[in-house]
Amino acid sequence: MNKRFFFSTLLLLTSASVFAEFKALPDKAPVPKDNPMTPEKIELGKMLYFDPRLSMDGTISCNSCHNVMFHGGDGRPVGAGIHGQRGGRGSPTVWNSAFYSVQFWDGRAVTLEDQAKGPLVNGVEMGMSSHDLVIERVRQIPGYISAFKKVFPKEKNPLTIDNVAKAIASYERTLITPNSPFDKFIKGNKKSLNPQQIRGMKLVDSIGCTSCHAGENFSGEGFALGEGNFQPFPQIPGSKFDKMYDLTSDLGRYEVTKNPEDKNKWRVPTWRNVAISAPYFHNGKVKTLDEAVRVMGKTQLDMDLNDAQVADIVAFLNSLTGEFPKQTMPLLPHTPNFSITPDP
Amino acid sequence: MNKRFFFSTLLLLTSASVFAEFKALPDKAPVPKDNPMTPEKIELGKMLYFDPRLSMDGTISCNSCHNVMFHGGDGRPVGAGIHGQRGGRGSPTVWNSAFYSVQFWDGRAVTLEDQAKGPLVNGVEMGMSSHDLVIERVRQIPGYISAFKKVFPKEKNPLTIDNVAKAIASYERTLITPNSPFDKFIKGNKKSLNPQQIRGMKLVDSIGCTSCHAGENFSGEGFALGEGNFQPFPQIPGSKFDKMYDLTSDLGRYEVTKNPEDKNKWRVPTWRNVAISAPYFHNGKVKTLDEAVRVMGKTQLDMDLNDAQVADIVAFLNSLTGEFPKQTMPLLPHTPNFSITPDP
Numbered sequence: 001m002n003k004r005f006f007f008s009t010l011l012l013l014t015s016a017s018v019f020a021e022f023k024a025l026p027d028k029a030p031v032p033k034d035n036p037m038t039p040e041k042i043e044l045g046k047m048l049y050f051d052p053r054l055s056m057d058g059t060i061s062c063n064s065c066h067n068v069m070f071h072g073g074d075g076r077p078v079g080a081g082i083h084g085q086r087g088g089r090g091s092p093t094v095w096n097s098a099f100y101s102v103q104f105w106d107g108r109a110v111t112l113e114d115q116a117k118g119p120l121v122n123g124v125e126m127g128m129s130s131h132d133l134v135i136e137r138v139r140q141i142p143g144y145i146s147a148f149k150k151v152f153p154k155e156k157n158p159l160t161i162d163n164v165a166k167a168i169a170s171y172e173r174t175l176i177t178p179n180s181p182f183d184k185f186i187k188g189n190k191k192s193l194n195p196q197q198i199r200g201m202k203l204v205d206s207i208g209c210t211s212c213h214a215g216e217n218f219s220g221e222g223f224a225l226g227e228g229n230f231q232p233f234p235q236i237p238g239s240k241f242d243k244m245y246d247l248t249s250d251l252g253r254y255e256v257t258k259n260p261e262d263k264n265k266w267r268v269p270t271w272r273n274v275a276i277s278a279p280y281f282h283n284g285k286v287k288t289l290d291e292a293v294r295v296m297g298k299t300q301l302d303m304d305l306n307d308a309q310v311a312d313i314v315a316f317l318n319s320l321t322g323e324f325p326k327q328t329m330p331l332l333p334h335t336p337n338f339s340i341t342p343d344p
Numbered sequence: 345m346n347k348r349f350f351f352s353t354l355l356l357l358t359s360a361s362v363f364a365e366f367k368a369l370p371d372k373a374p375v376p377k378d379n380p381m382t383p384e385k386i387e388l389g390k391m392l393y394f395d396p397r398l399s400m401d402g403t404i405s406c407n408s409c410h411n412v413m414f415h416g417g418d419g420r421p422v423g424a425g426i427h428g429q430r431g432g433r434g435s436p437t438v439w440n441s442a443f444y445s446v447q448f449w450d451g452r453a454v455t456l457e458d459q460a461k462g463p464l465v466n467g468v469e470m471g472m473s474s475h476d477l478v479i480e481r482v483r484q485i486p487g488y489i490s491a492f493k494k495v496f497p498k499e500k501n502p503l504t505i506d507n508v509a510k511a512i513a514s515y516e517r518t519l520i521t522p523n524s525p526f527d528k529f530i531k532g533n534k535k536s537l538n539p540q541q542i543r544g545m546k547l548v549d550s551i552g553c554t555s556c557h558a559g560e561n562f563s564g565e566g567f568a569l570g571e572g573n574f575q576p577f578p579q580i581p582g583s584k585f586d587k588m589y590d591l592t593s594d595l596g597r598y599e600v601t602k603n604p605e606d607k608n609k610w611r612v613p614t615w616r617n618v619a620i621s622a623p624y625f626h627n628g629k630v631k632t633l634d635e636a637v638r639v640m641g642k643t644q645l646d647m648d649l650n651d652a653q654v655a656d657i658v659a660f661l662n663s664l665t666g667e668f669p670k671q672t673m674p675l676l677p678h679t680p681n682f683s684i685t686p687d688p
Contacts (some may be wrong), residue, residue: 052411052418052419053419057420057424058418058419058420059408059418059420059424064403068673069394069673069674069675069676070676070678071678074396074402074403074685075396075397075402075683075684075685076402076403076685076687077683077685077687078687080401080403082428084426084427084428084429085428086687275680275681276678276679276680278682278683279683279685284683284687287682287683288682288683289680289681289682290681314681318680318681321678321680326672326673326675327672327673328670328672328673329412329670329671329672329673330413331413331668331670332411332413332414334414334415334620334665335620335622336619336620336662337619337622337632337633337634337658337662338622338631338632338633339421339622339628339631340419341418341419341421341623343420343421343422343430343628
């Protein structure tokens with residue numbers, strides 16, 4: 001059967017029920033039983049998240065690459081760490097990251113807690129030589145000592161790397177952008193999307209984008225924690241885009257598992273706030289959303305989307321930009337009378 | 345006359361009136377007539393202050409080195425700019441900087457407006473190749489276009505580097521830390537300083553520290569805008585500290601004026617929040633406040649302060665840590681559907 005005809009038919013068959021497959025973003029993220037959220041823990045996590053002293057030379061905080069005042073990433077092709085070093089991949093947004101079933105582009109961490117420990121000791125990110133050094137650094141800051149005692153009152157030694165990660169993860173679970181025009185539409189305000197956006201919404205469903213970009217976070221539905229929604233990208237290798245945007249040299253999930261079946265597989269990223277999160281893909285090589293849509297059409301669905309289709313999909317994706325809640329800035333605790341940041 | 349005897353006598357003579365010479369920090373900073381503060385301008389300035397897209401590679405914002413969530417500096421010996429480059433001097437705190445009569449360690453800018461333009465195009469700081477490029481970058485961000493129009497409604501072309509600087513300076517003029525224990529004491533709460541702090545307060549006055557560290561900001565009193573309080577450091581060269589902390593290789597004010605009289609002269613820095621602003625001096629070589637006090641005693645007053653004197657002065661300086669007002673985070677305006685940050 002001709003693919004276009006197939007999809008057109010599918011569109012007709014399913015359009016009545018399309019809206020039922022889409023889901024609004026919840027106001028709250030799932031919370032693991034072993035890390036309940038408290039206001040004090042969230043505030044401590046926010047302080048740690050913004051504290052550049054958690055990096056080797058005091059220049060990089062979690063927020064440097066995952067900027068919560070921005071779209072939760074850094075707007076750059078790839079992350080930038082201490083001493084001007086560049087990472088190999090773009091910085092995924094922290095907003096709504098609590099809705100993923102695995103973390104990182106390659107899913108090498110399951111939970112936000114696991115994720116938070118990684119960049120601290122990654123040589124091209126925050127560059128601490130060990131988690132012990134992180135704790136040694138934090139231990140010198142009196143305000144943290146008291147905060148950890150308060151947040152983890154039952155623990156004899158509350159200042160541990162696991163508790164650093166728990167606090168940061170708790171803060172990150174508050175980073176949710178609800179009430180996008182799409183969400184309002186799903187909740188019943190049919191005027192919150194314009195006709196073009198509705199066309200785009202039907203199109204991404206009918207041509208198959210949402211078979212991967214499914215669920216409330218558009219990153220896969222029904223995946224248990226740790227069960228990542230990994231998909232090949234490119235699904236159909238050989239298009240001009242492979243070379244144009246260097247899509248295949250980073251082997252993605254394979255670098256974690258060394259399983260040949262995982263070559264060029266990636267965690268399906270969220271569509272939430274995708275319109276404001278350029279540049280695109282794991283290497284940040286694609287600078288515009290319309291080009292990203294064209295690339296995905298070709299590499300994943302073997303479709304040469306026309307300009308009108310691309311425009312409709314881009315219009316729909318723009319409806320997924322949510323409301324970023326106003327936040328107060330943390331006040332980082334001081335080290336009265338002395339300095340703890342070396343200049344290596 | 346023996347110097348110690350002289351100062352002891354001076355102490356006796358002046359101690360009754362010591363408190364009268366000290367001044368509380370005002371709640372509001374002086375505002376230049378050509379840059380009145382408005383809530384919209386302050387908010388725009390805050391956005392610009394936190395926006396790393398104002399740096400060449402999108403990694404450094406004003407806040408990277410002058411961190412308002414911290415003590416207004418970066419806690420490092422010297423500033424760190426794009427590509428891991430290091431500056432030659434420490435990052436002065438932005439808090440209460442509106443009370444200076446000149447800006448930068450060497451006073452090379454008069455106003456906060458002038459100051460704000462410098463780091464943008466400093467190759468080892470934000471590294472933009474020109475102010476035109478800054479404006480070109482900002483012009484691509486729709487949210488800034490509308491904000492500049494709103495903030496400068498009478499101007500035909502509101503998006504200029506001067507207006508960028510005006511907005512940033514307006515935000516910085518809100519960064520004031522009032523109500524330190526010292527300020528409360530000056531305003532009449534005699535219990536807000538303990539006896540040791542009061543001894544330290546009298547001591548800094550009697551031995552002459554406050555002849556330079558004068559006025560509400562402890563950075564000089566009675567200086568008109570542009571008339572900097574420049575002082576030699578070391579005042580008395582030749583002590584062991586010159587070499588120990590490399591105090592003389594940076595010629596300070598001389599680098600601006602090329603006037604031999606300005607060699608090793610520096611703007612007198614504020615004492616406000618000094619206890620939490622380690623490391624110390626223009627090169628950040630001194631890591632503790634007690635050592636900084638010893639160095640200043642020797643290099644400026646030719647005094648070998650004893651441990652008790654140092655402790656008293658440190659106690660007093662700790663009373664100058666003010667209240668850091670809670671701030672909301674800005675939301676940086678987006679570039680929907682495209683990326684503007686290059687990766688040079």
